[in-house]
Amino acid sequence: MHIAVASDHAGFSLKQTVLAFLRGLGHTVEDLGTYDTKPVDYPDSAQAVADAILSQRVERAVLICGSGVGASVAANKFQGIRAGLCHDTYSAHQGVEHDHMNVLVLGGRVIAEMLANELVGAFVGAKQSQEERHLGRLAKIEAIEAKCGAESLKSQAHAD
Structure with a gap:
């Protein structure tokens, strides 16, 4: 590795x-x-x-x-x-x-x-793990990251 x-x-x-x-x-x-x-x-x-x-x-x-x-x-x-x-x-x-x-x-x-x-x-x-329950939780984390990233970009645009 x-x-x-x-x-x-x-x-x-x-x-x-x-x-x-x-x-x-x-x-x-x-x-x-x-x-x-x-x-x-x-x-x-x-x-x-x-x-x-x-x-x-x-x-x-x-x-x-x-x-x-x-x-x-x-x-x-x-x-x-x-x-x-x-x-x-x-x-x-x-x-x-x-x-x-x-x-x-x-x-x-x-x-x-x-x-x-x-x-x-x-x-x-x-x-x-590739178990469905673990992958589902990871998908939720990725959705949170994407949402927070989008909200941060909106905040920056409004500040400009």
Whole structure:
């Protein structure tokens, strides 16, 4: 699988662990930064991950910030991105299976390296369900995204 990994400065150390783990599993991994602990903003990391997935350059991504919350919020602003902040392996694989999660978000300051590797392993090992009930729920999410996108465009047009 081709996977992108990105972080802000608070997630940099854990990102290094995740990169090595994924490469050890034989995945093709794209490091989208940051490349040191100099402060950077997590929305920029979320943008890099979203661009990689939406352009179909990668299949999935791992995104890391200090708590994982900010990166998760930012990533989910992109239509077509389904990011989940996970602290347990069930959520990491079930999010892919039932919800077609394409970004795993981790908190670099709140989980240990061993747990991060377990979560990443569950995430990349999971397969998207094609069951009708799951696909129906995803269609509802896509309808919400489309409606919100259209409403945003209307608001912008009225503001101009």
